[in-house]
Amino acid sequence: MAELRFDTKKIKAGYSPLDNNLAISPPIYQTAAYDFKSTEHAQNLFTYKEAGYLYTRVGNPTVNYFAERVKALDGAKNVVAVGSGMAAISYTLLNLAVGGGTILASPYVYGGTIDAFDRLFPEFGVNIKLTDAILDPEKLDAEITDDVKAIYVESISNPNAYLLDIDAISEVAHKHGVPVVVDNTLATPYLYRPLEHGADIVVYSATKALxxxxxxxxGLILDNGDMSLYTKERYPQFYKPIVMLGGKSPADIFPDNFFIFRAILVYLNLLGAALSPQDAYLGIIGLETLSERVSKQSKNAAKIAAYLESSPAVEWVRHPSLASYKFKELADKHLTNGGGGVLSFGIKGTPEQEAEFLNNIKLFHYHVNLGDARSLIVDSPNTTHSELTEDEFKLAEIPRNLIRISAGLEDADDLIEDLEQAFKAAGLL
Structure with a gap:
């Protein structure tokens, strides 16, 4: 059979009823552990001589079905699902920079990610440098030293919805033998697949639009299966013998998958942010409507963005559908399925009027998630990005009057009318 198309993969990939008593919907394997057939079987599982399940913290069939389906949608070679998007980011960067090193990171990322950069990673000897050089290949080239272990970016950024040129970033990074890690949470594989643009590793908060x-x-971690980038000189951790592997290294055991394998063996196993079977099942069900959801969310966001750009209550708007968008040429080239459901705008009023506006919203939910079927709104500088310093706010181009919207699946005209009445209640119209 020919390669399946995207919308068929989101329904079929990674699961076979033949392996599960002909059940059409994947079963929830709600079990902590699995019986061993024999002592030999147990030893083979623990030394990775044989594939199978031994404990749900490090492997579960339902979780695997979910991960394999996302792997198919992204065109990845290897994957592991974990307990959250932050776990996916943390395990990925620790896996790359264990023992010290520098990660060059985009300043246009989620506030919780920057908080981890500032407070968590330095405790492990990992230096994270936020740099806008990711916008300029020549500047980025100059910043990649022997100490750099990875480039970290978001494909579509939170909260500004900036689209970065992953092709250009990857070309520069690979010249120095450094992998590119892309958080693709806002885009999802329906809008953008980073591995097709040169990225090496993709992470998701699957909590959101996915x-x-x-x-x-x-959360999920995926890679392109090309292990040649991880040289013994720059990444010795993949080549060090481990006792439980019989004195062999991750690279010895899985030469085509030692990045993900080590992340499972060390970080998922020992830090333990496992994804539950129940949540994995909910994730599988959610994936089945991915295209339909994100397509409508993109259309709703574009219609809302156009309304906001015409409103006297608004100072500026950021969304890939707008002619004023900072990365319009890149968006027109790559975001052919839509610009995504997230947009941001600057409210033209006092902080008190901003609060009054948010307190009078009726249809939008005021909270910090993204990509929900429901429309969401939040004042990012005071919530999701409140951890940033003034210098980080400036570098990330997040003004204090920024409001972030995650468009849902409601009627766009109802959502616009809700914004209109809230502007009026705040005295902005």
Whole structure:
């Protein structure tokens, strides 16, 4: 059979009823552990001589079905699902920079990610440098020293909805033998697939648009299967013998998958942010409507953005659908399925009027999630990005009057009318 198309993969990939008593919907394997067939079987599992399940913290069939489906949608070679998007980011960067090193990171990222950069990673000897050089290949080239272990970016950024040129970033990074890690949470593989643009590793908060219903916490790490980039000189951790592997290294055991394998063996196993089978099942169900959800969210966001750009209550608007968008040429080239459901705008009023506006919203939900079937609104500088310093706010181009919207699946005209009445209640119209 020919390669399946995207919308068929989101329904079929990674699961076979033949392996599960002909069940059409993947079963929830709600079990902590699995019986061993024999002592030999147990030893083979623990030394990775044989594939199978031994404990749900490090492997579960339902979780695997979810991960394999996302792997197919992204065109990845290897994958692991974990308990949250932050776990996916943390395990990925620790896996790359264990023992010290520098990660060059985009300043246009989620506030919780920057908080981890500032407070968590330095405790492990990892230096994170936020740099706008990711916008300029020549500047980025100059910043990649022997100490740099990875480039970290978001494909579509939170909260500004900036689209970065992953092709250009990857070309420069690979010249220095450094992998590119892309958080693709806002885009999802329906809008953008970073591995097709030169990225090496993709991470997700699957909590958001990927599963789309605001009812689970989950993360994923995927890679392109090219292990040649991880040289013994720059990344010795992949080549060090481990006792439980019989004195062999991750690279010895899985030469085509030692990045993900080590992340499972060390970080998922020992730090333990496992994804539950129940949440994995909810994720599988959410994936089945990915295209339909994100397509409508993109259209709703574009219609809302156009309304906001015409409103006297608004100072500026950022969304890939707008002619004024900072990366319009890049968006027109790559975001052919839509610009995504997230947009941001600057409210033209006092902080008191901003609060009055938010307190009078009726249809939008005022909270910090993204990509939900419901429309969401939040004042990012005071919530999701409140951890940033003044210098980080400036570098990330997040003004204090920024409001972020995650468009849902409601009627766009109803959402616009809700914004209109809230502007009026705040005295902005």
């Amino acid at each position: 599963t789309g219903h605001g009812n689970l916490i989950a």
